[in-house]
Amino acid sequence: MEQTTLVQHLQHQQKFLGATGEFTSLMNEILVAAKIISLEVNKAGIGGNILGVTGNINVHGEEVQKLDEFANSTFVNIMGKSGTVCAITSEEMENPVIVSEEKAGKYIFMMDPLDGSSNIDVNVSIGTIFSVYRKKSSGDSVTKDDLLQKGANQVAGGYIVYGSSTMFIYSSGSGVHGFTLDPSIGEFFLSHPDMKIPVRGNIYSVNEGNQIIWDDRQVKLINYFKDFDEKTSRPYKGRYIGSMVSDFHRTLLKGGIFMYPKDSKNPNGKLRFAFEASPLAFIVENAGGRASTGKERILDIVPSDIHQCVPLYIGSREDVKTAESFLKD
Numbered sequence: 001m002e003q004t005t006l007v008q009h010l011q012h013q014q015k016f017l018g019a020t021g022e023f024t025s026l027m028n029e030i031l032v033a034a035k036i037i038s039l040e041v042n043k044a045g046i047g048g049n050i051l052g053v054t055g056n057i058n059v060h061g062e063e064v065q066k067l068d069e070f071a072n073s074t075f076v077n078i079m080g081k082s083g084t085v086c087a088i089t090s091e092e093m094e095n096p097v098i099v100s101e102e103k104a105g106k107y108i109f110m111m112d113p114l115d116g117s118s119n120i121d122v123n124v125s126i127g128t129i130f131s132v133y134r135k136k137s138s139g140d141s142v143t144k145d146d147l148l149q150k151g152a153n154q155v156a157g158g159y160i161v162y163g164s165s166t167m168f169i170y171s172s173g174s175g176v177h178g179f180t181l182d183p184s185i186g187e188f189f190l191s192h193p194d195m196k197i198p199v200r201g202n203i204y205s206v207n208e209g210n211q212i213i214w215d216d217r218q219v220k221l222i223n224y225f226k227d228f229d230e231k232t233s234r235p236y237k238g239r240y241i242g243s244m245v246s247d248f249h250r251t252l253l254k255g256g257i258f259m260y261p262k263d264s265k266n267p268n269g270k271l272r273f274a275f276e277a278s279p280l281a282f283i284v285e286n287a288g289g290r291a292s293t294g295k296e297r298i299l300d301i302v303p304s305d306i307h308q309c310v311p312l313y314i315g316s317r318e319d320v321k322t323a324e325s326f327l328k329d
């Protein structure tokens, strides 16, 4: 059978876009890190010391798992030496890593190195989310504006899901393409070319345990999805894994809506704009879907802080529009 590797696909895209090759090199380095982490995730629990917490608390006040730290340092080391990036920001690091001038490239790399941390120890799918921007400023130093760019400025967004198989999904603005790792030879092959999300689905995904701290509009929205109406396939099914990468991956393939709303404890929700919401918004829009805070398009947001959170409604176009109709003032 004729198969296309991820590297071949990237090279083809590069020719098509008339790019210089620096972006292809950057993506290649992400692949290397993804394979290392995939291997480590698959063998977590075997004789090693990789499950469990480190005892540290991250900038978001969450316990840092050993695999979180492993994934973060793997990406920082590999991307930092790649010659393609000038700065790296991460959900797990309070401050950006600025790459020394002689090793710096023109891109900025942002990541949630291991999303779904609470699922690591229970053998449930987890993932990596990444986003790539071009350095905007012309001088040698990396400025605040370089790090706080509008979501729509992304050069690429993507994620890796370490599930029953490891998949790599990315978009650089011309379609969304999915690759599956063949672990016997350590190569990603094109398995899901030009992915499109269904216009409407029949699944809603949210942590419903938070209902008591939601506002009325959010409660009414969920009640709508649970109401009976044959024409719109309601009641919708409820699915919530608790790893956004996995919940999002299902949403992309099957349609529906994933939500992490604001609540009385978290006025901006829990998910981070730069590391979670924006890259997946870039993917979903390139697949024909929609992503919003309920009031505003995610990709129109210019963050004021690298760790800023945003409420998130993401998925099938019509389902997100329905959510917006409940949430607008």
Ligand code: AHM
Pocket (backbone or CB within 6 Å): 062, 091, 112, 114, 115, 116, 117, 118, 207, 242, 243, 244, 245, 260, 270
């Ligand atoms: P993490 O990046 O620390 O793992 O946190 C993000 C995760 C998402 O993957 C998931 O959607 C959400 O947090 C689950 O949060 P909750 O337990 O509040 O439902």
Ligand code: MG
Pocket (backbone or CB within 6 Å): 091, 112, 114, 115, 116, 276
């Ligand atoms: Mg996360």
